[in-house]
Amino acid sequence: MAADRAHSGAHPGERDLALSWSARVSLTPRILAVNIFALALLAGGFFYLDSYRSRILDSRLAQASREARLMADALAAAPPQHRDKLVLTFARDTGTRVRLYDSRGKVIADTREMGSRNAILVDPDKEGWQQDAARFLDAVIDTVVGAQRAPLFRERRGDRGLEWPDVQAARDPAITHASVWRAPDRTPVITAAASYGDGTVFTVNNARDVTQTVRVERFRLSVVLAIVSAVSILLSLFLARTIVRPLRRLARAAVRVRLGRAREVVVPRLPSRRDEIGLLARALSDMSGALRHRIDATEAFAADVTHELKNPLASLRSAVDSIANVRDPELQGQLIAVIRDDVHRLDRLITDISEASRLDAQLSRAKFEPVDAGTMIDALLVQRRERGVERRVRIRFDRPSAEPLLVLGEGSRLERVFENLIDNALSFSPDGGLITIAARKDGGELEVRVEDEGPGVPENERESIFRRFHSVRPHDEAFGKHSGLGLAIARTIVEGHGGQIMVESREDRLSGARFVVRLPLAGEV
Structure with missing residues (x-):
C-alpha cells in the first residue's frame, strides 16, 4: 500500500519515466539483455538452416523420383539380357544403389552384389569425436528448431521388397514414390521406386553431402554469431562502463552530500564528456555547490541573527534588572524609554529577519x-x-x-x-x-x-x-x-x-x- 501511495503521489513527469519490473534491474544487465535479445534474433538463422535443408531434400526427392522414372522407362524398353549392364550404368551415373524387384517383392538384381559400392552407410561408432560432436549439434539444433525426425533406415531382406513403402506404392504404374530416411550417423537417405513392366526399380542414395552442406552453413553462421556476440558483449560492457560507472560515482557523491559526512564533497564534473551524463554531472556539481553556498549562508545568517538579537536583549535585561532597584522617577523613566526602544528594535529585527529568511522561497513561488x-x-x-x-x-x-x-x-x-x-x-x-x-x-x-x-x-x-x-x-x-x-x-x-x-x-x-x-x-x- 505504501508503494501504491508513493506512486500515486509521484509527479506526472516521474510517472511518464517510470518502469515496471525492469526498474529493479541494474543498467548493466539491462544493456546486456537488450543486446543479447538482438543476438537471439540473429540466432534465428538456425531456423532458416532447417528450412534450407528441407528445400534441398525436397529437391533431392524430386530428382530421385525423376531418376527412378527414367530408369524404369529405360528398363522397360531394353531387352532382358541387357538389364544388368544398364542397371550398373545407372548406379555409376547417379551414385545410387539400384535394386530390381519382381511383382512378389523378391530382389532380382542388386548393384551391390554386382560390385558397385554406392550408397554405403557409415558406422558412427567408427568415426572420430569431431563427427560425434557434429551429430550432437545436429540433434540439439533439430530439437531447438523442432525439425521433423525422419524414420531410421533399416535394410530389408531380399525377398521382402514389398516392405519398402516406396516399392509398395510404386506397384501402381502411375505412381513414382520417394522417401527420406535417417541413417545411423544422422545423414539423410533418399529412396525412390518406379514400376516397369512386371518389376520395380528401387534406388537408395545416402545424401551425406546435404548434411555436410548444412553443417558448413551452420559453421559459418556460428562463426558470425560468435564474432557478433563477442563484439556485442564488449560493446555492451563498454557502454555500461561509460554510462553506469559515472552514474554510480555521481550517486555516491550525492549520497555523501545528503548524509553530510564531508564538509566539501567533490561531485565529479566530468569536463571531458559532452553528452547527457556530462551535463548531469556538471548540473549536480553546480547544484551541490549552490547547496553548500545556501547552507553556508543559512549558518552565517543564523549566527548574525544570534549576534544581532543579543545586543537588544542584553540592553533589555540590564534595564529590567535595574528598574526594580531604582527609586528615582526620572531614572525609571529613562529605563522605561530604553526598554521601549529595545522592544521596538527587537520587533523590527524579528520582522525583518522573518521576511529575509522567507524571501528566497517566496520569490521562487511568486x-x-x-x-x-x-x-x-x-x-x-x-x-x-x-x-x-x-x-x-x-x-x-x-x-x-x-x-x-x-x-x-x-x-x-x-x-x-x-x-x-x-x-x-x-x-x-x-x-x-x-x-x-x-x-x-x-x-x-x-x-x-x-x-x-x-x-x-x-x-x-x-x-x-x-x-x-x-x-x-x-x-x-x-x-x-x-x-x-x-x-x-x-x-x-x-x-x-x-x-x-x-x-x-x-x-x-x-x-x-x-x-x-x-x-x-x-x-x-
Whole structure:
C-alpha cells in the first residue's frame, strides 16, 4: 500500500519515466539483455538452416523420383539380357544403389552384389569425436528448431521388397514414390521406386553431402554469431562502463552530500564528456555547490541573527534588572524609554529577519505579472508626502514621459525595494536635502536611480553594505534605528526578478550616493 501511495503521489513527469519490473534491474544487465535479445534474433538463422535443408531434400526427392522414372522407362524398353549392364550404368551415373524387384517383392538384381559400392552407410561408432560432436549439434539444433525426425533406415531382406513403402506404392504404374530416411550417423537417405513392366526399380542414395552442406552453413553462421556476440558483449560492457560507472560515482557523491559526512564533497564534473551524463554531472556539481553556498549562508545568517538579537536583549535585561532597584522617577523613566526602544528594535529585527529568511522561497513561488514601476514610485512618493517627510527633505521623481515602465514582477516586493532605498536615502540626507529618483529605459532594461546628498558610500564598502546586518550609518544617528537588513532584502528581491542593484558615486561630483536598480522590461523577458 505504501508503494501504491508513493506512486500515486509521484509527479506526472516521474510517472511518464517510470518502469515496471525492469526498474529493479541494474543498467548493466539491462544493456546486456537488450543486446543479447538482438543476438537471439540473429540466432534465428538456425531456423532458416532447417528450412534450407528441407528445400534441398525436397529437391533431392524430386530428382530421385525423376531418376527412378527414367530408369524404369529405360528398363522397360531394353531387352532382358541387357538389364544388368544398364542397371550398373545407372548406379555409376547417379551414385545410387539400384535394386530390381519382381511383382512378389523378391530382389532380382542388386548393384551391390554386382560390385558397385554406392550408397554405403557409415558406422558412427567408427568415426572420430569431431563427427560425434557434429551429430550432437545436429540433434540439439533439430530439437531447438523442432525439425521433423525422419524414420531410421533399416535394410530389408531380399525377398521382402514389398516392405519398402516406396516399392509398395510404386506397384501402381502411375505412381513414382520417394522417401527420406535417417541413417545411423544422422545423414539423410533418399529412396525412390518406379514400376516397369512386371518389376520395380528401387534406388537408395545416402545424401551425406546435404548434411555436410548444412553443417558448413551452420559453421559459418556460428562463426558470425560468435564474432557478433563477442563484439556485442564488449560493446555492451563498454557502454555500461561509460554510462553506469559515472552514474554510480555521481550517486555516491550525492549520497555523501545528503548524509553530510564531508564538509566539501567533490561531485565529479566530468569536463571531458559532452553528452547527457556530462551535463548531469556538471548540473549536480553546480547544484551541490549552490547547496553548500545556501547552507553556508543559512549558518552565517543564523549566527548574525544570534549576534544581532543579543545586543537588544542584553540592553533589555540590564534595564529590567535595574528598574526594580531604582527609586528615582526620572531614572525609571529613562529605563522605561530604553526598554521601549529595545522592544521596538527587537520587533523590527524579528520582522525583518522573518521576511529575509522567507524571501528566497517566496520569490521562487511568486507569480510575476506586468507592473508599471513609474506608477508604483509615484504612489510611494504620494504616501510618503502624506505621512510627512522628516527634516524637510525633498523628494523629486524625474520621469522621462508618461509611457508605462512595465517590468515583470511581484508588485509588493518591488515596492519594498524602492521603499527601502528611499528610507536609506532619507536616513543619510542632510536637513533640507534633495533625493532624486530617475527612471529610464536602457535597451531591454528599466534603470531606476536613487540619489541623495549624504556623505556617500566609501568605495571599499560598496559591496559589503548589501550583506545582512552590515550597515554604515551616520555618526549622529541613534543606535538601533535600522536592522541592517534593508539593502540585503532589496538585493535579494531585485536578483530574484532577474535584475541588478549597485551603488556608485554621483556623476555630478556632488556628495552623496547613487543606488542603481536594473530590471528587465516586461516585453524583453
